[in-house]
Amino acid sequence: MRVLVVTTWFPTPSSPGTGVFVARDVSALADRHDVRVLHLVAPRLAPGSGEDPAGEGVRARVPVRRLVMDPRRPDHVLRTARVLRREARSADLVHTMAVSALLPTVRWRPAVPWVHTEHWSGLGAPGTLSAGLRLARRVVRHLLAGPDVVAVVGEELAAEVRRHRAGPVAVVPNIVTRPPALAPRRRPQEPLAARGPFELVGVGGLIGRKDPLTAVQTAAELRRRGVDARLTWVGEGPLHDRVEAAARGMGVPARLTGPLPPEQVQAVVAEADLFLLPSRAETFCVAAAEALAAGRPVVVGDSGGPRAFVRPPAGALVRPGAPPAVWADAVERVWRASATTSAEEIADPVAGRYGPDRYADRVDEVYATARGGRRPAGDHGPAPEDHPVPEDDGPLVDFVVATHSPDRRTGRAVASALTDDVGGGGVRVSVVCHNVDPGVIRATLPQEVRDDPRVRLLELHDGVASPSGPFNAGLDAATAPWAAIMGSDDTLAPGALSGWLAAAEDLDPDDPVVVVPPLELAGRTVPTPPVRPGRRDHLDLVRDRLSYRSAPLGLLSRGALRLPGARLLEGAQVGGDVPMVTALWSRARVVLARDAPPYRIHEDATDRVTYDPRPLQEQLRSVDALWDLPATQALPRAARQALGTKVLRIHVFGSVPTRPDPAWWTPAERAELARVTRRVLAAAPGCADPLSLADADLLEAVLDPGLPADRLLALAAARRRHGRPRTLLPSSWRHVLHREAPLRLMAASLAARRS
Structure with a gap:
């Protein structure tokens, strides 16, 4: 199929790192389709100067035509629209990439199927944008209603795009490349304070959204703890001088490399011990995924895309804007947890999941949807109510x-x-x-x-x-x-x-x-x-x-x-x-x-994971992460309270009797159980109110890691003796008839069993 890719993000000789992820997407598509690229290049990035009179180029095996377009100049946009209409006549499908590439389609749509790919994190995180970009966001977001299908790189961005269009929205993650040969990790089993230089690396723009200043402060905090932490940052941006001055003032050895070609970025990451990116908003975060694919553990901001692939033991997510001490804690925790994990074991899951073939498979499905649900030319209204296929x-x-x-x-x-x-x-x-x-x-x-x-x-x-x-x-x-x-x-x-x-x-x-x-x-x-x-x-x-x-x-x-x-x-x-x-x-x-x-x-499987005792950090990971998710945070107080009551009853209390050996309950496991429980109580205030007296006894024991394990287990058994007064009555008479109190809950459960 003949595919015309129209993008404002693409590498140029003067800026080889700009839009490198788009170039990878194009290369993967070119394995299956006849692809041409119309690069709407910003004037400052155009080869040479002025209007780039050569106009034609070839990157690898994909023909690339560059056309200078400044989105702020209407004459540029109108000229680009004329060129785009001519180019689209010889295509079977038009694939725009980046929201600014939609500007030339304001009063026109292709006569062939039209797919758009969007990466811009600013759509879903306007608080990270400047005043000018927030205004631009309000203008361009409505253009997302035009294409037949919009593909985005993460679920959170998909939710934002669906607010502005009625047609299909597909999630197609970025391609993640793995180095040809993985460099082994350097002495991962040695404690940080005893191993000599500890190399941190960050990759991204020196901009507020990437928060490089927190990376410097984290390195400084580690140095205060006796770790010889050093920081390398790959990228450029307006915070360059501030980051450089902060590192100098805090005594942090720092190297700001500026932008580098992809192969050099891989080499810099390979030289590091851990990838650190305190980003405040990410739609996917290719840099973090590629650090994992290079066999390096990561600590990144808990926002959007990284939630899909950053997980223990080789990764940790930290709340954006958290103090440097919290980031330093995460670095030390990941280093300890991944001490026995090889570079290959870190790399394999991400590299296998986000390879070029998987990307091309997903895009082919998007293309099929666009071709099946084509709207008439000239129709800029919402998609029909019925499904496009x-x-x-x-x-x-x-x-x-x-x-x-x-x-x-x-x-x-x-x-x-x-x-x-x-x-x-x-x-x-x-x-x-x-x-x-x-x-x-x-x-x-x-x-x-x-x-x-x-x-x-x-x-x-x-x-x-x-x-x-x-x-x-x-x-x-x-x-x-x-x-x-x-x-x-x-x-x-x-x-x-x-x-x-x-x-x-x-x-x-x-x-x-x-x-x-x-x-x-x-x-x-x-x-x-x-x-x-x-x-x-x-x-x-x-x-x-x-x-x-x-x-x-x-x-x-x-x-x-x-x-x-x-x-x-x-x-x-x-x-x-x-x-x-x-x-x-x-x-x-x-x-x-x-x-x-x-x-x-059925219960006839001997290895069913639900019933297999495991460390509490793994057992309770999902209910621990639950309170960080936007869907949970958006719940009204009563819903969070009901959810917290259920989490205590089923997940927290239920984890105790399945570990009946007192020797299993090490100080670390008791501390983890108490930590998760305290988090539930803080995230869902009042959730313990309707618990029974027996539940309240166990809750008090759970929160006291110093209480003997035998006593903890005895209280867990006592709360399961249903029908006794302490299992039927709540700790306060005011909650006797609460919806979640034992009497009403047991009555409803009995009715559900008989219905």
Whole structure:
């Protein structure tokens, strides 16, 4: 296919680092398509001077035409519009990149499918922009309504773009390149204060959003702690002199390299011990991803994109704007945690997940959507209400089954999803083979399942022992109006899928809708969520106690999957679905399929990760991260309070009896349990009020790491002796009839079990 790429970001001889990520995207697309680039180059970056009379160039195997355009000059924009119209006549698809590249399309749209890629973090973080850029943001953001499909690099930016357009928005992360040869890490097992020079590196503009001054202050804090910390920063910007002066004043050895070509950036990162970027807003953060791909641990700002790939032990996210001491703590923590992790083990997950082929696969899906949902030329209004791809071109339901071992009963799970004739395009089952050869999994499937055209095997090799990755990969590959996920050892009761769809009848899958089915665990009804009597539709997170349903089992509409936060927490080994359901329960229309056959959870797997005791930092990671997520922070006080009560009951208190050996409870584990608990209490004030007296006893013990472990375990057992006075009465008579108090919660659970 002939693709015309139009971009204002692209490398030039005078600025080889500008838009290097766009050049990588173009190169990956050129492996599959006939690609040309129209580079709308800023005057200060144009080769030579003036109007760049040569006008034509070739970078590698992709023809590049450069046309000088200053977005502030209407004559430049009008001239560019004329050139663009001529160039588009010989293209099968126009692909604009960067919002400023949309300016020449103000009064025109291509006659061919049109895709736009957006990277600008300022769209979702106007507080990081200057006054002039904030004004420009208000002007250009409405141009995002024009293209047939907009692709963005992260979920948070996708949420912002959806505010300004009705058409499809796809998440297509950046390409991450891995060096040809990884440099081994230097003495990672030595304590920082004893190892000599400790080289920190940051890559990004010397601008406020990247916060290089905090990087200098962090290095200074480490030096106060006896660490010989040094800082190298790759990039240029208006803060150069301030950063240089701050380093000199604080006694921090610092090297500001200015901009460098990509291969030299890789060499600088390879010389470092740890990547540090206190950024305040990122849509993806290629620099951090490529530091990981180079085998270096990272500490970066907790904003947007990095949440998808930065995880322990080789990474930490820190609240933007946190004091330097907090950043220094994170550096020391990551260094200790990754002491036995090799460069290859750090690099493999990110390099495998964000390679050029994966990028090209995702863009090809976007191109297919654009070609299927083409709007008439000249139509600048919102996209039609119906989905851009005709629904009879694909399945009605995309079912995602994640598996990591041939020992799991994957065939049984898949067969149960296929037995139900749902009509209207039917069901497609995607088996995501996680860190295992798909051929190995295929061999375990029954012949009738293996040969069924409705079954496809997807491959994910990220090196991370977390079910979140394969489930997210399967949901990302879903194109049907409805999607669902299922564990490889679980099954659907006959007729379950039809029952769920019946509950969603007449509901638009482009709206955020979740259909919650009944659950069975080993043949017993699971009484969650304990909803109000008779409620079936428009269930409420607080009044219907939705947070007690911790898994997104059931039907997820296309609109629900577009909600911010509607993905499992990457890297979480257990509980990664808790943040996802919190986002869904608070923003989607939730329907209870009360009369439908159930989803069946089986207990015949010997290695099911949910039941495997693990360090509390891993066990409670998802509920610890929950309070940092925008979807949680946006909840009203009552919702946070209800969520906190559930987290204490199910996750915090529930973690104690599953570790019955007192010797397991080391001082470090007790301190971690207390830390997470204090965080819940601070993030959800009042959440402990409706707890029973027995719960309050255990809460007091959890908060006291010095209390003997035997006593902690005894109190955990006492709170499970249901029906006794201390398990029925709250600590204050004022909360006896609270919705979350034991009497009402137990009554609702009993009613849910019998319904």
